[in-house]
Amino acid sequence: MKIAEGVEALEGLPVLYIKKLNAIVCSDLHLGYEGVMADRGTFLPKVNLRNIKKTIKKAIEMTKADRIIIDGDIKNEFSDVHVEEFNEFYEFTKFLREELKLKYIDLVKGNHDNFIDRYEKSSSIKLYRQEALMDGFLFFHGEELPKDKDAKFLVMGHLHPAIGIYNKLGIKEKLKCFLYGKTRDKREIIILPAMNYFAEGIDVAVGHLGENSPVFKKMLDVGPMEAICIGEGELLDFGKVSEIAAIGRR
């Protein structure tokens, strides 16, 4: 589905494609999550990396991109690099290089990506510590405001946006979504859904986004943004967040 000129959300996937850069963009992978959780007594079957690999492989096949931009939170643990995180990070970057034969792997550091710098060289990725400006596109993770004031198109992650749907039999579905809209200073912005398998997402139609996010406090209103949800093998345009929120409270 075309989102803006040269910017496309791939059908059924939480992945963006930017033509000018011949790059796919994704965010919030939280690799090693199951291992970290197991240490705390929650024994999650391991499915995250397997799923991410499947998704990215499909995205590359669809687009023939030679670049991947990871918009933050490739791993999960704040305080260190957990052994399972390292294992999965290693396996993942190897997969990108050797199996998918990607030329460029860019990682914009997110708030979970502490200490990842150690592995920049060995995994031949390019690391951006704050944000990355490429051909008018600004990639930043989203826990802090971007420094750049000129880029026309902003891409962020961090938020894990989703839309919750209920029906009268009490069924609740949560669909991950892209949020697309304009900042208060009229720049285009897209918020990426989380790649992580376990992240159900935050229901943006019912929450109080302003409270914790500087981005929503300072530069952006969620109401007028458009929610593009990821369904089974397709994307569903749900319209404006404010409209979805209104239906929810009928």
Next chain:
Amino acid sequence: MITNYTKPFTKEESLSHLNIFIREWFEKKYKELTPPQKYSLKLISEQRNLLITAPTGSGKTFSAFITIMSELMDLSLKGRLEEKVYCIYVSPLRALNNDIYKNLSVPLQEIYSQMTLDISKVRVATRTGDTTTKERQQMLAHPPHILVTTPESLAILINSQRFSEHFRGLRYLIIDELHELANNKRGVHLSMSIERLAEMIGHDFVRIGLGATLSPLEDAARFLVGYKDNGEERDCYIVDATWDKKMEFMAMSPVSDIVNATDGVIEGSIYKMLNSIIKKNKTTLIFTNTRSGTERVVYNLMKSYKYNEESIAAHHGSLSRDMRLGVEEMLKKGELKCVVSSTSLELGIDIGYIDNVIQLGSPKSVARAVQRFGRSGHGFMDIARGETIVTNRDDLVECSVMLDAAKKRHLDRFQTPKNALDILSQHIVGMSQNKKWKLDEAYNVIRRSYPYHTLPRGDFMALINYLSGKYVGLESRRVYGKIWYDENEGTFGRRGKLTKLIYFLNLGAIPDDVAIDVFTTENKWIGNIEEEFMMRLKPGDVFVLGGHRYKFEYSRVMRCIVSDASGEIPTIPPWYSEQLPLTYELAIEIGRFREQLAKELAEYTKSRKLMSLISGKPKKEIDDIKILKDMPIDDNARNSIFRYFMEQLLYAKAIPNDHHMLIEKTKDKEQDRNYVIFHSLYGRRVNDALSRILAIYLGDRYETEIGINIVDNGFVIITESGIDIKKRDIDIFLKEMSTVNIREMLKENIKRTEMMKRRFRYCAARGFMVLRNYKGRKISVRRQQINAQLVFKAAEEIDPDFPIIKETYREIFDDVMDLPKAEDILRRMSKEEITYQLIETTVPSPFSHNMITFGEADIVMMKDRRKHIRELHKQVMSKIKKMF
């Protein structure tokens, strides 16, 4: 073989085998044997497995112990009483354990005080979660000869390497309050512990089950004794002394015309009845079914009849333990005139002398009614007395039929959860800690237990694979695996140091529950609801909290988000999750009653005097109705039932019964929607499944959202006003349902509901997939819920039939709902063994009034509901009048 034993032994036969000191003491203390003792003393001395059911206060617990105490006394006289446990007594309640401890210690002391011999004394001790470390250590050094414990503590003990040595000489195991265990997962857990214990010590022991009445007794006996390796059930004698105690009970209507009487009159009359019964008796026990009802009755009795805190008290699960103990103490001392309980006093804790039991509203099960009445009457010689006072017309019919069934000894059936994979996970982990097992060997032990007798090998292997961590890569099994498993050798055993700790800190079948905070969409805190209640909420449901009406919007992990709904009609009463569902068997009895009464009434519908019959007081006509004559009900009740059925018959020309379903289409003009009311009288658990299946089907067919309200007497399908459901739809539905896999269809539907999410947490916690305690740290319910949702997501991805997921569906379909029976009803409908007729009404027929106003069935709303029903009733009556 299971044998019903009906011939009591003589006193001499019963006492002759007893130790001389015990016999002397016994004969001095008691003039004669109680009914259970007339069987138990002798049968236990013959080392028979034995199930005894009898009301509380019949001395059944003591009857099990006399022979055992006598045997231990013999041993000690011979100087052969060793440092080991000879008898284990298990009950579901700590409070009961404390009573038993006292009831055993006192006689032993009395006997020893008469003795001049210096012999080693029989020791009794309780072992529960409350037992201190010091006491535990003492027990390890000097084990009690009689160990009094709970299912959970027993499970810990059989995995305690040092203590379990003391079990090697075990001769007896007693399960008390069997009726409270055989129908749930706690009992399933206990059943496996017992089989493991027998296997561990290498020999069987005498098993004695004690309980209030339950049916079928043969299944209860199987639950108690289990099976041999060749598949035969172990021998067991059944002694049913339930009915040896005389019971007198009656269903009463507070007024002769429940519909037209005003609230003030009904309420006033109820309290007047209560007061006069309380005054006549020494101590009266009132059951109200809900906690809020309990508080209200106490409050009103105090207000209107000058009772005070010294004469009346409430007793229910929400009160603190100290408060409950205080009330129990007052009861034992005989200080209270009246105690009001929701359900908490059903269990056999010693509460002294109760001479009358009143049930306010239906207990929803025949067996439960009998159990409750059985709490009255001091000894087995006294008559158990009680009344059921009804609050509306359906309640009246239900209670009347219930008591009639009790009189005829028709009891509802209990069901044991079968092949519960979550509980079994725990036990496999526990077993692996004990020793190295061959797969076949373990599988055989498991199948000795009644709830697992039919366990498919595939399910067993799925658990072995899950627990050994086969679902993750080899390198992670060290962390994920809870048992070690050698595929080539076909053996499994202990894995990791942490597992033992996980086992001890997480075992048990009772899920952690927690109050859910209710917030408005504006983030304002309103109050709390129970998690079980939230599981039942569907978007759009309106309920009352703190006197205000709110509409359920959505839920967050531990939060329920609502919007203001003042002016809207509530759809679900706040006690919905608290009240037990009407049983299938009782529902069927009501259906049969409806059919018979309808037959008798048919002739009156032709009578000219009809109007006077239903508007006046047709005493003579009512007296002539055979089926009403013999029922244990008062005149008010007879009159009300008669009128209720006449009105239905005149207005709708149809009275639904157990093999004829009435489906009624009607409109709610005010709310601009259509109702299809299914008079499907099969109990709430069956209706829960039936209504959902139908709603899914109709929703698909009309591409619309269908709302449902589920009650005991039927269910209501709610659609937008434009949707008109026709007979053809239902015919096609029945036809299609005979070909589709209903279970799979429901699975798909239930997968994303709160019910699934929460129940999965219960099962995952029981199955050690989500821990409640890790390395000694308690994990909050909130965190458990989040973890459970994550685990569900992942487990579903790797295998939709993952054992814990499979168990969650089983629990929902078989324990929460009754899908097997619902499927059977559909099958019978499609074969026209159950017929149906579709009628259209402008005003709903009388039998549906309680159904469509169900959401208002709450204390705060009670007045509105009665008003609503009166209004509907007025409309019906004016239509009937126009017919003549």
